[in-house]
Amino acid sequence: xxxxxxxxxxxxxxxxxxxxxxxxxxxxxxxxxxxxxxxxxxxxxxxxxxxxxxxxxxxxxxxxxxxxxxxxxxxxxxxxxxxxxxxxxxxxxxxxxxxxxxxxxxxxxxxxxxxxxxxxxxxxxxxxxxxxxxxxxxxxxxxxxxxxxxxxxxxxxxxxxxxxxxxxxxxxxxxxxxxxxxxxxxxxxxxxxxxxxxxx
Numbered sequence: 001x002x003x004x005x006x007x008x009x010x011x012x013x014x015x016x017x018x019x020x021x022x023x024x025x026x027x028x029x030x031x032x033x034x035x036x037x038x039x040x041x042x043x044x045x046x047x048x049x050x051x052x053x054x055x056x057x058x059x060x061x062x063x064x065x066x067x068x069x070x071x072x073x074x075x076x077x078x079x080x081x082x083x084x085x086x087x088x089x090x091x092x093x094x095x096x097x098x099x100x101x102x103x104x105x106x107x108x109x110x111x112x113x114x115x116x117x118x119x120x121x122x123x124x125x126x127x128x129x130x131x132x133x134x135x136x137x138x139x140x141x142x143x144x145x146x147x148x149x150x151x152x153x154x155x156x157x158x159x160x161x162x163x164x165x166x167x168x169x170x171x172x173x174x175x176x177x178x179x180x181x182x183x184x185x186x187x188x189x190x191x192x193x194x195x196x197x198x199x200x
Contacts, residue, residue: 001029001186004084004123005072006096006116008103009038012135012160013046016097017061018175019182024068027188032084032091033058033072034116038100077114084119093129093186094120097178098160101136101143107155108146124153131185133178135160156185166193 003023007016016039023031035054043057044050051057054074062068075082083089096103096116103116112118123130132155136143147157162168162177173193180192 001027001031001092001188002090003029003031003186004091004094004119005031005033006094006099006103006119007033007035007039008096008098008100008116009036009042010098010100010103010135011042011046012098013039013043014171014175015133015135015160015178017043018172018179019095019097020058020061020072021065022176022179022183022190022192023188024062024065024070026069026183026190027186028069029092030071030073032075032082032119034075034077034084034114034119036077036100036103036114036116075115077116079115080118082115085115085122087122087126091123091128093131094123095131095133095182095186096120097131097133097182098135099132101134101146104132104134104143104150105146107132108149124155127154129156129186130154131156131158131182133158133160133182158182158185163196165196 106117107120112121151157162174168174176192183190
């Protein structure tokens with residue numbers, strides 16, 4: 001499976017980190033990875049790190065992941081000539097996790113003001129799966145309208161709203177749950193959390 005993965009500047013760096021960390025051990029493939037400048041700043045703030053480059057981010061996220069079956073090509077968000085910017089480049093789907101409200105609005109209005117937005121625009125025009133994982137609360141009227149419009153266009157809106165029936169013990173468990181939910185949408189087999197079996 002070859003994906004386009006966007007990491008934008010919304011709070012919730014753990015969700016992007018969890019998705020990448022588990023993708024490399026669960027699903028063979030090679031994906032394009034676009035990380036915004038704001039995403040690096042949020043990661044440093046939420047993890048107390050001082051990374052300055054996308055390469056450092058990826059190295060830190062993937063440390064101690066064991067056997068990897070998935071690789072990534074890093075692209076700068078201002079690189080409009082990059083492969084994900086063209087509909088002729090073949091990708092199976094795109095995921096933006098987490099997805100900021102700015103990025104979501106840019107996609108809804110077709111601004112293509114960054115490679116991340118342009119790649120999402122390409123997914124829409126090529127009718128490829130596009131999954132957005134917003135992390136915001138509360139939503140204002142315009143944000144809700146943007147999500148509604150994108151949903152009508154076929155985009156999957158999967159807010160970072162982890163369930164608690166799996167009895168999470170730490171932040172990692174919350175990340176695993178959301179990663180598992182995204183994997184379900186992508187039809188990637190996993191055992192990241194115990195599925196709901198109903199009340200006994």
